[in-house]
Amino acid sequence: MIKILIVDSHPIVRTGIDLLFKTNVDIEVVGGIASGIEIFEFVRRHQVDVIISEIDLPELNGITALRAIKKEHSAVKVIMFSHQPEEIYAISTIKAGASGYVHKSSSVEVIKEAIKTAYGGGIYLSHDMEKHMKFHDTKNVKSKMFKKLSTREVEVLRLLSIGKKNKEIAEELDINEKTVSTYKARLFKKLNVTNLVDLIHQAKHNELT
Template identity: 60%
Template structure:
């Protein structure tokens, strides 16, 4: 039996996935939490094989949580299950330590397939994403911009666009405020903007 932890800030999503697998002979939802920090508290007390995790989470975002998971709980596998654009976030999620990336538009059969593949030691990406990787390019018009950014830069950009202040970003990523300012300067240069307002606007535009 595969023990699955669902991490999503929407209770209806957590409950829906729990009900989805209630009669499954292979997959059992052992819990659900609504923020990134709660993942680690849960793992201290419970055995989990796979985490199904959203990127947009309170307290600790999904990409940052991935880094900690690979350090503190390397035996636990993680599938990012998100509404965020696959063409922008999938590769960076894999780089950060994810074992798979699945869009929330995927069907039930695809979700089960992803969980089983990752449990068997494989990596799950959609057929379209795998094809794009083979061709060496990203999906979507915004890919040319995001291709310039490192995984850490995308983490910082995500937090900036969600309204976090430098001090909050520094605390969440475990870096100092000066480093956050450096990342902001790099992001503005790479995304060709001159101020923080335009940077946030560009970040939101790229996610459309």
């Protein structure tokens, strides 16, 4: 039986996924927690095969937690389960070590398929995302914008877009403020802007946040 851990700050999401698998013979929910920080202690104390985690978590965001958990427990598979745009965050999270990306608008069957794919050692992406990767239209501005950005740059951009200051971003991503400033400078250059207001506008216009 595949043992899964749900990580989401919303109790209704944790409860909902738990209820989905109450009678399932292949998948068992062994826990539900609300923050990235709690993952480490839980995994040390319990057997977990697959973690289903939101990106936007309190204290420690999902991508940062993903990187850390893969270093400490490489056998544990992580599926990112988020409302964030798949075409922007799916590849970003896969690069960071995720075994799949499922949008929160997906069906129950998709969630089950993603869990089984990850548990079997594969990478789960939606059919639309796979088509997007295979038949990428070079005229698609949003895709070209994304391809310019690294995983860390996407994280910094997202945090800047919700009003986080350099110090807050540094604390959340566990990097120093100078590094945050370096990422900001790269973002200005890659997105061809000269100030923070234009940077955020450009990001939202192209759905990068």
